Amino acid sequence: MNTRSAAPALREADFTLLRDYVYRRTGIRFSESKRYFVDKRVHAMMTAFGTTDFATYFSALRLGDESLVQKLVNELTVNETYFLREDYQFDGLIRSVLPRVMADRKATGRTSEPVRILSLPSSTGEEPYSIAIRLLEEWPLIDRVDVSIVAGDIDTRVLAAARAGVYGARSLQRMPEALLRRYFEPAGCDAHRIIDDLRDAVDFRKINIYDAASMQAYREFDVIFCRNLLIYFDEVSCRSAAENLFSALRPGGFVFLGHSESMSRISPIFTPQRFPEGIAYQRPMPGARR
Amino acid sequence: MTQDTVNDPTQPGPDRSGGPDGPVLVVDDSASVRAYHSSILADAGFTVQEAGNGYEALERVVVQRFALLVVDVNMPVMDGYTLVGAVRGQTLGADVPIIMISTEREAADSAEAYRRGANVYLVKPAEPDQLRLTAMLLTGRTAGHAGTAGAAGGRS
Amino acid sequence: MSPLRKSEVDEVDGAGPDGPGRDQPLPDRLARLVDGDPDRRRRAVLALSDEPAALPHLIARVGLEPDPAVREALCAHLAGHDDPAVVDGLAGLLASDDAGLRIAVAGVLQQTRTATQARVPGWLADPDRDVRLLVVMVLAGLRSPQVEGWLTDLVEHDPDPNVTAAAIDELAGLVRAPCRAALRSARARFPDDPFIDFVVTRAMAAPDRERR
Numbered sequence: 159m160n161t162r163s164a165a166p167a168l169r170e171a172d173f174t175l176l177r178d179y180v181y182r183r184t185g186i187r188f189s190e191s192k193r194y195f196v197d198k199r200v201h202a203m204m205t206a207f208g209t210t211d212f213a214t215y216f217s218a219l220r221l222g223d224e225s226l227v228q229k230l231v232n233e234l235t236v237n238e239t240y241f242l243r244e245d246y247q248f249d250g251l252i253r254s255v256l257p258r259v260m261a262d263r264k265a266t267g268r269t270s271e272p273v274r275i276l277s278l279p280s281s282t283g284e285e286p287y288s289i290a291i292r293l294l295e296e297w298p299l300i301d302r303v304d305v306s307i308v309a310g311d312i313d314t315r316v317l318a319a320a321r322a323g324v325y326g327a328r329s330l331q332r333m334p335e336a337l338l339r340r341y342f343e344p345a346g347c348d349a350h351r352i353i354d355d356l357r358d359a360v361d362f363r364k365i366n367i368y369d370a371a372s373m374q375a376y377r378e379f380d381v382i383f384c385r386n387l388l389i390y391f392d393e394v395s396c397r398s399a400a401e402n403l404f405s406a407l408r409p410g411g412f413v414f415l416g417h418s419e420s421m422s423r424i425s426p427i428f429t430p431q432r433f434p435e436g437i438a439y440q441r442p443m444p445g446a447r448r
Numbered sequence: 449m450t451q452d453t454v455n456d457p458t459q460p461g462p463d464r465s466g467g468p469d470g471p472v473l474v475v476d477d478s479a480s481v482r483a484y485h486s487s488i489l490a491d492a493g494f495t496v497q498e499a500g501n502g503y504e505a506l507e508r509v510v511v512q513r514f515a516l517l518v519v520d521v522n523m524p525v526m527d528g529y530t531l532v533g534a535v536r537g538q539t540l541g542a543d544v545p546i547i548m549i550s551t552e553r554e555a556a557d558s559a560e561a562y563r564r565g566a567n568v569y570l571v572k573p574a575e576p577d578q579l580r581l582t583a584m585l586l587t588g589r590t591a592g593h594a595g596t597a598g599a600a601g602g603r604s
Numbered sequence: 605m606s607p608l609r610k611s612e613v614d615e616v617d618g619a620g621p622d623g624p625g626r627d628q629p630l631p632d633r634l635a636r637l638v639d640g641d642p643d644r645r646r647r648a649v650l651a652l653s654d655e656p657a658a659l660p661h662l663i664a665r666v667g668l669e670p671d672p673a674v675r676e677a678l679c680a681h682l683a684g685h686d687d688p689a690v691v692d693g694l695a696g697l698l699a700s701d702d703a704g705l706r707i708a709v710a711g712v713l714q715q716t717r718t719a720t721q722a723r724v725p726g727w728l729a730d731p732d733r734d735v736r737l738l739v740v741m742v743l744a745g746l747r748s749p750q751v752e753g754w755l756t757d758l759v760e761h762d763p764d765p766n767v768t769a770a771a772i773d774e775l776a777g778l779v780r781a782p783c784r785a786a787l788r789s790a791r792a793r794f795p796d797d798p799f800i801d802f803v804v805t806r807a808m809a810a811p812d813r814e815r816r
Contacts, residue, residue, distance in 0.1 A: 171780050171810060178479075178777060182500060213780055220778060221747050290608055305608050359608035370650045393745075394715050397680040404673075405650060409643075422504035426526040427676050429534070430503075432510040442673075444643070477741070480773045480803040522737060524711060524745070527703040530672070551737060551766050556701065572766065573799040 168197050172212045176200060179220060184231060184389060185420040199233040224392040231389060235418070241284045241291075241325070242332040244385065247414050248292040250435030251381060255412050256297060259380045262410045272304035276382040276406060278367055280309030283320025284329055285383060286360045287352055291341050308376065310365030317362045323352035368395050373402040379411055386416035388424060400425035407441040414438050470513050471495040472583065475505040475531065476520035476549075484573055485518055485549070492580045493589070502526030506534050509541045515587045518579075520572070521550040521557070529564050536565040545586035549574055634661050642671035649677040659685065663693035672704060679708045683715035691719040695727070698738045710738050714745030721748045728754060733764040740770040744777075752778055759786045765794045769803045776807045784808060 168176070173196065177188050188196050204215045207226065219226050242248070256273070263269050277286040286309035293300050311317050324345050330338065342350035351357075366372035367387065382403055388396050403413050404427050413428060415421065421428050421439050428439035472494045476482045479500075486496040494515070499505035503526040505519070517535065521528040528548055535541035548566040550557060558569040568582050584590070633655070636648030649665075652658040662678055669675045682690050690712065697709045713720045720742065727739045740758065743751050755778065758771035768790050775782045787804045794800040 169780075174810070175777065175780060182777075185504075216780075217749075217752075217778075221749050221751055224747065293608070307608060356608070370653050374650075394680075394684045397683060401650060401677050401680050405647065420504065420507060422501055422507055422525060425676060425680070426503045426530070427673050430507045430510045437507060437510065477744070478770055478773045479777070480769060480806055483806065484799060484802050521703050522707060522741065524707060524741060527707045529703050551734065560703075573769075576798075 166197075166201065167193070168200060168212065172216070173197070175216060176219075179216075180230070180234070183227065183423065184418075185423050186231075186234065186389075186418050196234065199230070203230055203233060228390055228392065235386070235389065237386065237390075239281045239284045240329045240331055241288050243284065243288070244417050245288070245292070245332075246435050247383070247385070247417075248289060250414070250433050250438065251289070252292065252297050254433035254435060255381055255438060256299075258410075258412075260299065260303075272306040274379045274381075275305065275307045276310065276376060276379045277307065278310040278365060278382060278384050279313075279387050280311045280317070280320055280362060281313075282316045282325075282329075283309065283323060283352075283360070283362070284325070285309070285385070286320075286362075287323070287341075287356060289383070290356050290359060291337060294341075295337070306361070307359065308361045308363060308379075310363050310367070310376070312364065312366045314364055317364060320360075320362050321357065323357045324349050325352070367399045367402055370398070370402055370405070373406055376406045378408040379406050380408060381411060382407060382413045384413055384415060386419070389416065389419050396424045400427060404428065404441055409441055410443045411441050412438040413441075470515040471497050472516045472518060472587075473497050473499060473505060473508060473514045474518045475499045475502065475523065475528070476518075477501055477523045478520075481520065481573060485579060488574070488576045488579050489518070489583055492584060494583065494587075502528060502531035505531055506538075509535050509544070510538055513540050514544055516583055517544055517546045518583075519546060519548050519566070521548065529560055532561070532564040532566050547574075547579070547582060547586065549579075630655065630657055634658065637661060637665055642674050645669070645671065646674045646677050649674060649681060653681050659687070659689065660693075663690055666694060666709065667697050667700070667705065675705070675708055679712050683712045686716045686718050688719045688722070690716050691723055695723060698727075698735050699732055706738055707741070710741045711745075713742045717747055720746060721750060724748075724750070724754055728758065733767060736762065736764065736767045737770055740767060740774060744774050756783060756786050759783075760789050765797045765800050768794065769800055772803050772807050776810070782807050 173193065176196070180186055180188070200215075204210065204212065206229070207215055207218065209215050219230065259273060263271070275289060277289060280286050286307050290307055293305060309320065311320070325342075327348050330342075330350060338350065341353055341356060343353060345351035365376065367384070368391075384399075384403055388399055391399070400421070407413065412431070417436070421430065429442050430437050431440045472489050474482050474485050474489070474496055475498070476485070477500055482498045482500070486498060489496050497508070499508055500523075502519075502523045505517070506526065509517070519528045519531055526534075528550070532546055532548065535544065535546065546566045547568045547570060548561040549570050549572045550561075551572050561569040567586055570578060570582065633648065633652055636644055637652075639645050639648065649662065652662065662682060666675060666678050666682070669678060682694070694709045694712060697705055700706050700709075724739065724743070728736065730736055730739070736758075740755075743754060752775070755771045755775040759768060759775060759782070762768045762771065772782065772787065772790060787807055790800060791804045
């Protein structure tokens with residue numbers, strides 16, 4: 159913990175301005191309890207920008223290059239990946255979304271195709287492997303229905319790491335012991351490797367979500383996980399990404415965003431659907447009443 | 449294929465206790481307009497929540513039952529007419545009363561509001577008595593029902 | 605053996621049930637913009653996204669496209685083109701009777717910074733109050749150092765109370781302390797308007813505002 163004297167607190171008016179702008183732009187809210195955290199981060203941002211005057215910094219944030227906003231959002235959010243992160247959404251997948259998917263398949267006669275799930279960005283693989291593990295553990299239909307999991311990232315190094323499937327304690331902090339034993343093998347000092355069956359079952363691909371050409375091969379997905387990615391990019395790129403996600407879904411398919419993210423800052427093309435486990439965004443069925 | 453199975457009102461959920469005593473959602477991209485209309489409604493005893501764009505409001509309506517929606521027309525991401533149409537397509541929104549508030553004065557604009565499913569169309573900014581009385585009428589409240597005024601403002 | 609199967613995704617060019625892929629002649633691809641099926645039209649828009657020659661056609665399509673999802677795809681694409689042709693082609697639609705179209709266009713104009721900046725002064729003088737309101741919406745998202753000056757101008761001079769109030773609101777979200785002289789001039793211009801009074805009082809009363 160930093161024991162130097164605390165960064166000067168933002169003036170009330172400044173905190174309000176910043177908080178309201180961040181909320182309007184990203185949907186992220188700050189309560190008063192986060193005040194110290196925000197003050198500290200903003201102070202760091204101002205220093206990096208090269209000013210001690212909040213008005214100068216805020217003017218640049220609001221009216222200048224958008225990269226400043228991305229830097230601030232980066233500082234204000236936690237960007238760590240680990241197994242079973244925000245797993246209430248995996249609950250939602252199994253309990254709410256997949257039953258809908260199965261009903262749709264029956265209604266449209268697509269019962270022989272695999273259920274297709276896309277995880278994007280897959281980063282070092284924790285998310286797609288988490289999905290696989292949860293499905294194997296808890297989805298009653300897993301033995302009767304083929305599931306195809308595609309995991310995409312733009313960064314070939316993390317894709318390589320994901321294919322290798324070796325993880326340390328930090329990444330596995332939320333993995334129950336029983337699942338660790340079932341789906342992982344020890345792999346040296348405090349590390350575990352995911353078992354071959356799972357490593358082989360997830361299809362890792364290089365995908366650029368912002369590029370329609372990169373995404374166009376990926377179609378007819380039933381569910382897409384796109385968590386904690388869109389929040390870090392500029393408005394134009396976000397909208398492109400949303401369009402590409404829409405294209406990648408079959409009509410009636412669902413997108414999950416990160417827990418502090420919302421399509422209300424990005425695009426109106428999806429229909430928000432509420433489940434007990436939270437909101438997922440649906441590509442409308444043709445002819446659906448909006 | 450029914451879209452409505454997951455919005456089954458018989459399912460337990462924290463937000464289904466709304467109805468006429470539930471909160472009002474004020475939707476406008478202008479913070480001042482929201483504050484203005486919110487204070488009028490809070491003074492009349494309503495609990496008020498706010499949303500700054502039409503899509504954000506739709507997300508709220510999907511999750512929670514409101515007693516009344518007060519909706520602006522010109523908002524980013526999703527305009528008010530589209531919002532009203534989308535709300536009417538949701539189980540939790542099919543019969544929620546909706547007041548549309550707009551700068552538009554043309555008859556064609558109010559006709560569009562009613563076509564999409566709004567109950568009342570007012571010109572912005574709403575005259576306080578008119579907004580208050582319309583809200584009370586649409587939610588079935590009487591003057592005696594109004595509880596202690598909300599925190600905002602002291603306007604009569 | 606895991607019941608999870610690897611997908612059979614082939615990385616193919618967009619050819620298939622959608623019709624012409626990226627290597628097809630441009631006229632064929634443009635024809636898809638008016639296909640009877642909205643989903644094909646939408647895919648046609650996305651497939652034309654790296655084709656500069658398609659730009660005028662995409663711009664022209666915005667005001668004509670009836671399907672909201674296709675219109676959104678058009679606008680999402682055009683928002684990435686900071687180009688006078690985009691701004692000049694779309695600005696007229698700010699006056700449309702279709703609210704969805706108006707705000708979709710305002711959303712594009714917020715992103716086409718340089719081209720929009722060049723046109724704002726003219727738009728601020730538009731005789732249509734509703735157009736000026738949408739211009740305030742554009743300014744609310746426009747990244748330009750001139751925004752503060754333009755909003756202040758509206759606060760000081762706009763003849764319509766709703767436009768003035770909207771400009772005060774945006775200005776209050778932009779600067780620590782909106783210029784009190786401008787606020788006072790707004791109040792003086794609309795002396796009997798309770799909403800202007802409300803908005804000005806609010807803008808002046810926020811915590812810890814400096815005097816300017």
